[in-house]
Amino acid sequence: MFIALRYVADGVVATELDDEAKRPRMSVVRPDDLASWVAEREAATPRWVWDDTAHWYPPLLAEGARIERALDLRLCRRILRHATATARTALATAPADEWDAPAPVRGASDALFELEPVTAAPDPVAELRNQRTAIETAESPGRLNLLLAAESVGALAAAEMRHAGLPWDADRHAAILTELLGPRPLPGARPAHMEAVLAQIRALLDDPELNPDSPAELLRGLQRAGLPLTSTRSWELKEIEHPAIAPLLEYKRLARLLTANGWNWLDQWVSEGRFRPSYVPGGVVTGRWATDGGGALQLPKQVRGAVIADPGWTFVVADAAQLEPRVLAAMSGDAAMARAGRATDLYQGMVDAGAVETRTQAKYGMLGAIYGGTTGESGRMRPRIERAFPVAMRFVEDAARAGEAGRVVSTWLGRSSPHRTAGTYDEGTSEADARRSRTEAAAWGRFTRNFVVQGTAAEWALCWIGALRRRLWELGPEGAGAAERPHLVFFLHDELIVHTPVEFAPLAAEAMRAAAADAGRLLFGGAPVEFALSVSIVENYADAR
DNA sequence: ACCGTCGGCGCC
DNA sequence: AAAGGGCGCCGACGGT
Structure with a gap:
């Protein structure tokens, strides 16, 4: 059994369908009642059908309604539009429509349902039937059906994981940062340990103004000091013997930690003990x-x-x-x-x-x-x-x-796989372009x-x-x-x-x-x-x- | 002030 | 002969 959900002006239309996606039975549910309605119907483990799991499922989870099976029509559409197995179907050859567009951004995803759309939401029942027709005519419908179910269950799990959150001890994280970087600096300032390492680098390169955060400037500074480098990538630095290399690699390690997973990240992404x-x-x-x-x-x-x-x-x-x-x-x-x-x-x-x-x-x-x-x-x-x-x-x-x-x-x-976009180089024009064309083909x-x-x-x-x-x-x-x-x-x-x-x-x-x-x-x-x-x-x- | 690109590096 | 796949994110940078 399928149950397709769709917003209309003053509620949610739920369409129950049999396993052939036929014999529709429609009912209208008030958004406030949706979670309990879903929880009640879940006893029969229907496959819930909707346009975008990231929109429908978080509010249900917030109300304690967990579901077992779903079809995320937008995710499925993307697969079927590009799959070789369905390439000759009506679904794949039709002009692009709203199901091909990215899911509309519809308010904070963890908020309860807000009354929706200015424009009517597209009809999930029609899309479900189109997709099923496309799959039935494909060479190996079993595999495609498994893929669509797997893609959709992944979307459920993603929403559930976000809902549960990864337990995260912010104090422990801050302690790790303080140990490696020093105390939290004022905004814009470097942490103490980075300043200390930077002082070493500047002294060893005899370059008191060096800004290691600018790759171009850093490269010039290193070249001025006589180091044979073409970039400042750490694997290239590691090939070189020079006393400034070790502190420079350490600086890069600390800078990476600070910018990617430092205090700002902690403030932004961790709350109430969860990431x-x-x-x-x-x-x-x-x-x-x-x-x-x-x-x-x-x-x-x-x-x-x-x-x-x-x-x-x-x-x-x-x-x-x-x-x-x-x-x-x-x-x-x-x-x-x-x-x-x-x-x-x-x-x-x-x-x-x-x-x-x-x-x-x-x-x-x-x-x-x-x-x-x-x-x-x-x-x-x-x-x-x-x-x-x-x-x-x-x-x-x-x-x-x-x-x-x-x-x-x-x-x-x-x-x-996606189609290869036309090569930048034409192999007919010159020997150099022919070589670049072969390089592009090899990369693809x-x-x-x-x-x-x-x-x-x-x-x-x-x-x-x-x-x-x-x-x-x-x-x-x-x-x-x-x-x-x-x-x-x-x-x-x-x-x-x-x-x-x-x-x-x-x-x-x-x-x-x-x-x-x-x-x-x-x-x-x-x-x-x-x-x-x-x-x-x-x-x-x-x-x- | 804003935007897109690049260098660099984290993960698999 | 030469050729390492997929990402996201940050700050710097160069453009408007």
Whole structure:
């Protein structure tokens, strides 16, 4: 059963539909009654259908209405519009309409429903039917349906995680800052430890006015001191022997902490003991999530010590070990690679299989194969990786060749890559332009090579989240509200954090592993690939792993 | 004062 | 011959 929600002038129209999206039964619900109405209908676990989870779900959560299944029509539309599998359908070939536009900004998302739209909201029932028609005529409707369900459940989880918040000890964070940077300075001033390091740098470079915050000026200052540099990137600095380099690298480290996760960040993003980032499901072309403020997906290790569980609670932190190589093994059907992954550590498994000598070689070689790297260690390992895992390597090579030729590639479940925008250079004009044209094609090939793996890994992660949130909900305690149950609080591409009452931690850890196995089965059926997790139960995120 | 781009670096 | 994928965010900078 589906229930589609849509705003009208004086309420919400809820349309119940059967599994074929037929036999509509409409009712009008007052916005104030919506949460209790949804909670009551949720007993039948319908699939709620709406235009934008980030708009509909937070107010429901605020009222204590948790739902199990949804379809986010806007997210689904974006996938179906670009998917090769639905390219010839009416949905994909029609001119752009309001469903293709970004979701309108509609007031503070955590506020209760405000009466809506000046213009009528688009009809979700019509869009649902259009989408279903497109999927039915696609080559592999099962996979697309799974993708749309996974994308939508991700949006539910994103809203739930923002609602719950990541426990964050602001005092502990401030203490970390004070220890590394010195006391909080006045606005615009440098913290004491940065000033001290800067004084050293200026003295060692004999440049008393040097402003290291300006890359251009810093580069000139370093060159004036005779250092052979073309940029001020830290990896380039590390290649050079000079007494000013060590303090300069330290300055950059501190400056980064200050600007990205310093006191201003703390003021802006942490309140009442919670960090509430705003996730953007599907925000990355590959299907990974993005964030929209708060930088949750770049949370540096330096400040993870501030992530402390509530009293009587703890964290279960799980990280999918070598997710992308495992996904590649499964989607390419490379049995040798799957065997290497049977060891908990896939890279160690590669060593044990005799493909390479050391774990480091395995890691760099594998990542190079997925990213298209050819230099350094990954380039040196390439022939061995190709010999050991020819099936997997042919798979990513095919994706690269497709991209170079301007073709679209797709993930396992059918999310397709964007079309390559016309090359800047015309290979017919000159030798130099021809070379630049080949460089551009090669760069796009690296993108498509990575797209199929990163995108499929993102699909696995969505399935993992979906399976986990269902399993966690079933853990109980019976009849408890969402705030008393084990629940997801953080997601980082291949890592999840559950905040749980201490007594549920072992069960939550087991649910993590079971959900990872669910995700593998959902995507790849009986493929002999194991998705190993490293799981730790810790009160402080910094202690994970 | 505001806006878009760039250099640099954090995460995966 | 050479070739590392995806992001977000900050301050600086150069333009209007």
